[in-house]
Amino acid sequence: MATKVQYTVDTELSLKLFQEGASAQENFDSSIAGKCRDGEFGIFYQMDRLEAYGLKGVFFVDPFPALVYGPGVIARIVEPILKRGHEVQLHIHTEWLEFARGHELEHLRGRNIADFPLDDQIRLLDQARALLMIAGAPKPTAFRAGNFGANDDTLRALNAINVRYDSSFNPAFLAGECAIDLPADTPPFAEHLGVGIIPVSVIEDRPGSIRAAQLCALSAWEMRDALAHAAEDGWPCFTIVSHSFELLSRDRTRVNPIITRRFDSMCLNIAEQTRLEGTGFQALEPLCKPSLRAVPANLVRTALRYGEQAVSRIRYEAGIISTLFLNELAAFESVVAI
Secondary structure, three states: OOEEEEEEEEEOOOHHHHHOOOOHHHHHHHHHOOEEOOEEOOHHHHHHHHHHOOOOEEEEEOOOOHHHHOOHHHHHHHHHHHHOOOEEEEEEOHHHHHHOOOOOOOOOOOOOHHHOOHHHHHHHHHHHHHHHHHOOOOOOOEEEEHHHOOEHHHHHHHHHOOOOEEOOOOHHHOOOOOEOOOOOOOOOOEEEOOEEEOOOOEEEEEOOEEEEOEOOOOOHHHHHHHHHHHHHOOOOEEEEEEEOOOOEOOOOOOEOHHHHHHHHHHHHHHHHOOOEEEOOHHHOOOOOOOOOOOEOOOHHHHHHHHHHHHHHHHHHHOOOOOHHHHHHHHHHHHHOOO
16 A cells, blocks of 8 residues: 655744734735745645646645634635645644634633643634634644644544544654654554544654654655655655745745755655655545654765755855756755665
C-alpha cells in the first residue's frame, strides 16, 4: 500500500494585521492570497502548483476571524478550495476571542486551546466547527490547533463532538506549546483518547534533534530523503505542514524563491514516487500502528541545509538573490548525494 502524503496548509488571517487596523480585504490579500510586490503566492498559487502535479491539498481553515470581520471573509477562503477539489478541515487560533464582541464566547481568553478547561474546549470546538460550516465547509473530520497548542483535553473534546482525526501533535514542538501526552516517536498513525492521531512528520537532522516536515524547516533534499524513507519503510501516512503565507518573505513583501523551489521539488517528489499517494484526511482508512523507524540523522544533509540558508539569507536580505544563483542551487540539489 502506498504511503498517503498529506500536504497540509494552516490557512489563517493575521491577528497582528487586524490589530494594526487592516481591513478584511487587506488581511485576506496578505495572509490568504499571498499578494506581494512579486505577485500572488498564497493558497491560490499553492493550489495551482499542486494541481499541476495531480496532488490534493488539505487546508486547515481558522474560522475565528469571523468573530471580528464577519463570516463573509471565511466563505471567500472556503469556497474556492472546495470548488477546486481540495479539502477543508478545522483550525483555530483562540487569540481572536479577545477581540470578539457580542458573542457568547467573548469572555474566554487564552492563547491556545489547551489554556481552557475541557468543557470550554468542547464549546470552542463546537462553535468553530459551526462557523466553518456556515462558511460552506462540509462537516470537518480533522483538526489542528493553532500554535500546535493542544493537550489531552483537546482530544477528549474532539472525541465528544465526533471529529475523527487530530493533527496537532508536532514532536518538534514538545518543548514548546504542544502539550499532548505522547512520546516524540509516536508512529505516523496512532490512536489516543478515542481520536486518530496524525502527527506532523519529522526527521532527525542530527542525533537527538528533530525538525518538522515543513517547507521553511527542511531543504529540498531533506524533504526528498524523508519522503523516500517513509515510502521504503512502509509508513501509512506522512504529514507535511505549511501555511497560507509560507512562500513569502518574513515581512510578506516579497516571494521567497528558496521556499518556492522547495515547494515545487516536494510536489515533484510526491508525484514521481509510485509508493507515495497525495491525499487528504478523507482518504484515510483505519490504519494499523506499525513499529516504524524514524527518518535517521544525516549530518551531511543537515550541513547542506545550513549552507543553503546562510547563503540565501545573506543574498536575499540584501535583495540580490539572482536567477544565476538559484539555477546554480537547483543544479547542486539535483546531484548532491543523500
